[in-house]
Amino acid sequence: MTTDSEHSSGLYEAYEVFVQYDVLEPHQYVGSVLASSTDMALIVARENFLRRDKAHSLWVVPKQFIAVKTSEDVDFFAVEFDRDYRRVDGYSDNARRWKAFKQRAMEIDEVVEDVKHAGSGNPEEQITPGDGFATESAPTQKGR
């Protein structure tokens, strides 16, 4: 890692580079370049990082404008409690409890898939016959 004095003493300035590979993904940090101006930084970044990959958008930011916290600051990143009440896995007993009512647990992925299609869907497919989850297993989509 460079320090403030290192990048301010040279002739050029350091820029951090962020690439957005897909329109629906966030920009991702890929590395840094040294350049004489913002315009040049964009060109150098394009040459360094995007010779092959297809990208949707490219950002360069002067390094000095990036405020940083690292894991050295333990308190800052501390998770004070076991926070499973904030996560889906804190409620994993729901599926068993629905089953007692002869009902299948619902997952958000299937809702996402469902609304892509027109029509009301079949309410009978929502009910679990017997005790299985057989009717329609929740499709697990990539990346969601």
Next chain:
Amino acid sequence: MVTSTEDMRVTQFMARIERGEKIEATDWMPDDYRMVLVKFIQMHGVSEIMGAYPEKEWVPKAPSLRRKLGIMSKVQDEIGHGQLLLRVAEELAAPLGATRESMIEDIYTGRIKFHNVFHMPAPSWADAGVIGWLVDGAAIISQAALLDTSYAPYARVLKRICAEESFHMQHGESIILSLAEGTPEQRQMLQDAVNRWWESLMFFFGPPEISESARVMLKYRIRERTNEELRQKFLTRYVPRIRSIGLTIPDEALSYDRNKEQWTYTQPDWQRFGEIVRKNSGPMSQARIALRKSAHTDQAWVREAMKRTADSVHVSVLGK
């Protein structure tokens, strides 16, 4: 000629939309695209914020520490969703002179509306559960249907929101399952809450007719499903689940027509709820708006003080 360049730009824009391309904040866009998006996203963001109020009322009264932590996390998420969405809205509305301050002020000057459900009271813990289960359930269906929206910054934020909503879904179910497994009194409390919320939930998706702004949104692929399609999907998913835990839905006309593959249901009182939303005249509208207003105005000095501190630090750093 000015009009022909304008026409050409609109044609090019429509071609982008039809190719399924996503639009960024910095791209050229027709005025009606911008206007309809600003209004829609601002209303979405403001509804997230006002939506935290009915549940926030239950944070001090939650029945156990774990429930308190759970509902507090959810309230935090909703306010967080409001912030992400207002960020998207204010960026789009910047050419129109809007700011974060004005977007919040719009709530108490009545310039922006929020969802009917958040004007209603939540008198019991079962209401907190039903909000988490069914109101979030309805909101999840609406938001999931927007994931493929043509406006990229909105789509990216929605993706994040939906990921967090999967916790809201489980959280709401967990509360209502506990009540459903409980004593006859607890089950009755749950039934009463469903009775209170059902009509509001039917209204939530909006009228079955396609309004002018809905037409613009369909044209520009801001959304692709109609109000009625989403209400139908909600019924398909939730009616069997509500019934499976032994609850009655307070609508005798409710039934699924196998031939038409459609639900028949009693129309909510469009007139009454429409007025509640337009005039902020629901049972809890004024009280919650007053709270939102005092949070905004009483703390104006804090925002200003923080800005002054930041400015003076900036000056002294640069001055060195």
